[in-house]
Amino acid sequence: MKNSIKIASALIALSGSTAFAQVIETFSNFNTSNTTWLGNWDVSGAGDGSTQGTPRADFVQGVGTYSISSALSVTNSDASGVYVDFSFAPINIGTNGFIKVIASQLTGNASGSFQITLQDASADNAIAVFTTADFATLNAFGTVTKALTFDAGFDKSDVESLQISGAQSGGTAAFKWAFDDITVVATAVVPEPSTYASILGLSVLGFVAIRRRKSVVAA
Amino acid sequence: MKTTSLLRAPRLVAILTLAFATLSASNLSAQTTVSTEPVGVTVVSITGGTIAVPSTTAFTIQLTDVPGNAGASSAAIASLPSSSSLVVTNAGWAPGGLSSASAPFNVKITSGAAIGLTFAVNTTVANTSDTLTLAAGTDLTAAGVVAGDTFKLIPVDTLDTLFPAGTFLGASSAANADVITLGTTSSTSYFYNTTAGQWRRTFGSTANQGTVKVLPNTYIQVVRKDVAMSLPIVGAVPTVVHKQSVNNSGSTFIAAGFPTDVTLGALSLQTLLPGWTSGASAAVADVITVQNGSTRTSYFFNGTNWRRTFGSTASQDTVVIPAGRPFQVNKKGSTPGTSVFSRNVPFAL
Numbered sequence: 001m002k003n004s005i006k007i008a009s010a011l012i013a014l015s016g017s018t019a020f021a022q023v024i025e026t027f028s029n030f031n032t033s034n035t036t037w038l039g040n041w042d043v044s045g046a047g048d049g050s051t052q053g054t055p056r057a058d059f060v061q062g063v064g065t066y067s068i069s070s071a072l073s074v075t076n077s078d079a080s081g082v083y084v085d086f087s088f089a090p091i092n093i094g095t096n097g098f099i100k101v102i103a104s105q106l107t108g109n110a111s112g113s114f115q116i117t118l119q120d121a122s123a124d125n126a127i128a129v130f131t132t133a134d135f136a137t138l139n140a141f142g143t144v145t146k147a148l149t150f151d152a153g154f155d156k157s158d159v160e161s162l163q164i165s166g167a168q169s170g171g172t173a174a175f176k177w178a179f180d181d182i183t184v185v186a187t188a189v190v191p192e193p194s195t196y197a198s199i200l201g202l203s204v205l206g207f208v209a210i211r212r213r214k215s216v217v218a219a
Numbered sequence: 220m221k222t223t224s225l226l227r228a229p230r231l232v233a234i235l236t237l238a239f240a241t242l243s244a245s246n247l248s249a250q251t252t253v254s255t256e257p258v259g260v261t262v263v264s265i266t267g268g269t270i271a272v273p274s275t276t277a278f279t280i281q282l283t284d285v286p287g288n289a290g291a292s293s294a295a296i297a298s299l300p301s302s303s304s305l306v307v308t309n310a311g312w313a314p315g316g317l318s319s320a321s322a323p324f325n326v327k328i329t330s331g332a333a334i335g336l337t338f339a340v341n342t343t344v345a346n347t348s349d350t351l352t353l354a355a356g357t358d359l360t361a362a363g364v365v366a367g368d369t370f371k372l373i374p375v376d377t378l379d380t381l382f383p384a385g386t387f388l389g390a391s392s393a394a395n396a397d398v399i400t401l402g403t404t405s406s407t408s409y410f411y412n413t414t415a416g417q418w419r420r421t422f423g424s425t426a427n428q429g430t431v432k433v434l435p436n437t438y439i440q441v442v443r444k445d446v447a448m449s450l451p452i453v454g455a456v457p458t459v460v461h462k463q464s465v466n467n468s469g470s471t472f473i474a475a476g477f478p479t480d481v482t483l484g485a486l487s488l489q490t491l492l493p494g495w496t497s498g499a500s501a502a503v504a505d506v507i508t509v510q511n512g513s514t515r516t517s518y519f520f521n522g523t524n525w526r527r528t529f530g531s532t533a534s535q536d537t538v539v540i541p542a543g544r545p546f547q548v549n550k551k552g553s554t555p556g557t558s559v560f561s562r563n564v565p566f567a568l
Contacts (some may be wrong), residue, residue: 036529049517049529078275078513087531113272115513121531123516123538130273151493151511161530167513169275169442170402170408180505 021100022093024118024162025084025182030066031055034088038165039071039080041175047080055082062178065141068164069106069176076111076175077164087160090121094156096184099128100145105135109176115167117183121158124151129167141180145188230284230381230452255566257456258285261478261543266512267447270395275513277440279474279545280381280433282454284374286324289313290348293329293371297349303341303357306350315345318352320430323375326353327459332363335460335561353362378409378418378447379429381452388445389413393421397445399432402428402438402472410479426451436463438472438545461562465492468555474545476562483507484536484561488548489520493558496551497521501528508547 037053039046046052056074060067068074068082099116109132118126126148134144150156162182168176261282268274286292287417290311297308305326317324320342327337339354346352353359382399390396395412398421408421409428418428433439461476475481488507489495497520498504504519506528516538517528524534540546550562 027384052529078515083530085530087533117514119514119516121533123511123535125511125514127512127514129272163514167275168273169398169440169513 019095019187020096021183022091022096023181023183024091024099025179026064027066027179028064029180030061030084031059034085036083036085038083039077040075041080041082043066045073048153049083060178065178065180067106067176067178069178071109074175076114076168076171076173078165078169078171080171080175081163081165081167084162085160086162087121090157091159093118093159093184096186097148097150098145098185098188099148100143100181100183100185101128101130102143102180102182103130103135104178104180105132105138105139106176106178107138108174109138110173111166111168111171111175111177112173113166113168114164114175114177115165116163117163117167118148118159118184119161119163120155122153123161124154124157125199126150126154126159135177138157140199141178145185146186147188230376230454244293256285256458258282258454259456259478260451260453263450263452263543265441265448265450265494266445267442267445270444273398273442273444275440275442276511277438277510277545278543279437279439280376280435280452280454281474281476281478281543282452282456283327283435284376285455286372288324288372288373288374289316291372293369295369295558296364296366298366299359300350303349304352304358305359305364305370308349310349310351310352312346312348312351317346317372318342318344321377321379323374323377323430323432325373326351326358326370327373328362328364329369329371329459331365333368333369335462336559337364337462338362339375340372373435376433377429378431378433381433382418384410384411384413384416386450387411387441388443393419395444398442400438400440400442401433402440402547403434404466404469404471406438406440406472436461436474436476436545438547458568459562460564461560463560464557465548465560466550467494467556467558468550468552471548471550472545473548473560475540475542477565478542479565480539480542481565482536483518483525483538483540485565486540488560491562492548492560494550494554496521503551505551506549508549509538509544510546511544 037047037055042053043056056070058070113129113131115127115129128146128148135142263278265276266274269282294307296305299338305514323342328334338357341352341354344352377548387397391414393410398408398410400406409418412419463473465471477510489497496505501519506517506519508515508517518525518535525536
């Protein structure tokens with residue numbers, strides 16, 4: 001399935017479009033040397049970014065998923081969150097203007113929303129806010145795509161970090177969410193893999209039809 | 220708009236108008252030129268939100284209000300009867316007209332050694348027709364002010380004058396209202412209580428907070444729970460050096476002083492703020508934090524360049540602090556007192 005997506009992406013790219021889905025984070029190995037834990041998401045309860053910090057002990061790294069949920073005070077304060085740095089290999093998101101998040105609201109969550117922030121090298125932001133209404137079913141992953149709001153001057157060719165936060169000024173609501181894949185995409189409606197296969201199939205069919213017509217002509 | 224004996228024209232304009240730039244006119248005498256301060260308008264865009272998912276916008280005011288008081292609005296100091304009072308010959312001030320808590324004033328020194336320093340006018344000691352008393356604790360002499368120095372009066376906004384009823388979403392409780400946070404060395408939050416018909420603190424005192432000052436070049440944060448809105452603010456462009464006190468330890472909210480963008484490199488905070496500590500990491504160096512919406516990005520000076528406190532290790536000298544964006548200075552250590560951040564006018568007048 002992944003190969004068909006790559007081929008479909010290549011076909012779109014060959015058509016002249018610079019918009020193709022780009023996975024920003026897979027959460028398969030989330031806490032690395034490029035991850036910084038802030039505020040009460042850090043084990044100290046007050047991560048200030050002067051060191052990378054350590055996630056709360058009861059955050060869970062799953063298979064391709066990561067749960068930010070703790071028995072301790074982990075809140076939706078804008079001073080708390082997690083920051084993933086990829087300035088060593090900045091991403092060019094092309095003309096993509098939407099962000100697709102696979103996430104799950106967890107039992108005990110009291111935060112009303114979370115914010116995804118992409119930041120460029122000039123500290124300009126592109127943000128999208130997702131609410132509990134987007135992920136209404138507890139403990140079940142859902143997929144939601146939203147438009148990014150870009151700061152004027154945001155450089156899409158030089159995206160160097162991702163931040164997840166409850167983003168509420170002085171927020172004290174318990175933050176309990178799990179994440180699985182964050183992807184930038186071109187539209188709000190992203191073709192399902194089966195659709196990509198259809199596109200690929202039609203392309204192949206078209207190629208075959210052309211070959212048959214040529215064969216007929218030759219004959 | 221609240222009616223007082225000292226009416227002030229609203230600084231927020233309903234219609235976006237671009238005021239005039241510097242006026243310069245010659246009178247009938249070819250040797251005389253009269254000019255006024257440039258006046259303009261800045262528009263603050265407040266991001267929309269909802270009660271369930273509020274938005275956050277931080278900004279600062281860098282255009283000062285234009286005085287409309289009776290008597291002199293700018294003058295030379297004739298004498299200093301005490302360390303906290305000054306006399307202007309024939310000032311013509313209305314007694315008590317400059318010392319009202321509901322319509323307060325600042326004094327900004329415009330010449331001499333203390334140029335750029337700003338002092339608050341005392342609101343419990345009424346001014347006379349020619350004598351102005353400044354806030355308790357002011358020491359003009361220690362600040363270098365002497366007779367002959369010039370100053371100008373600057374009307375200071377309050378919550379009532381700058382954000383009258385209806386400007387933001389009000390409610391009977393802070394949970395359902397827009398919350399305004401004002402910060403200098405600490406921050407306090409307010410909301411417009413529609414039941415009481417007045418500004419109130421979000422917690423603590425239930426007294427009317429309408430006369431709380433909204434000072435220029437300090438931190439203003441709006442947590443918005445209604446549709447997006449714009450705040451056009453009219454005022455005079457600062458034309459003298461900007462000076463602002465910063466705590467020698469801990470946190471102070473300040474701003475660049477002028478309504479123009481500035482890069483971290485050009486701001487040169489490490490040079491312009493005495494006692495700045497640079498270092499190899501954010502753990503040992505003083506830090507500046509710039510807020511964009513609800514996202515905060517922090518930087519330190521490593522002796523050569525500005526760097527992010529985490530994330531990218533590239534130079535951040537070209538990062539822009541947009542006009543109207545306050546920032547927070549966090550100074551390490553425990554040195555008492557304050558230092559003065561001083562920045563010259565960055566544009567030609």
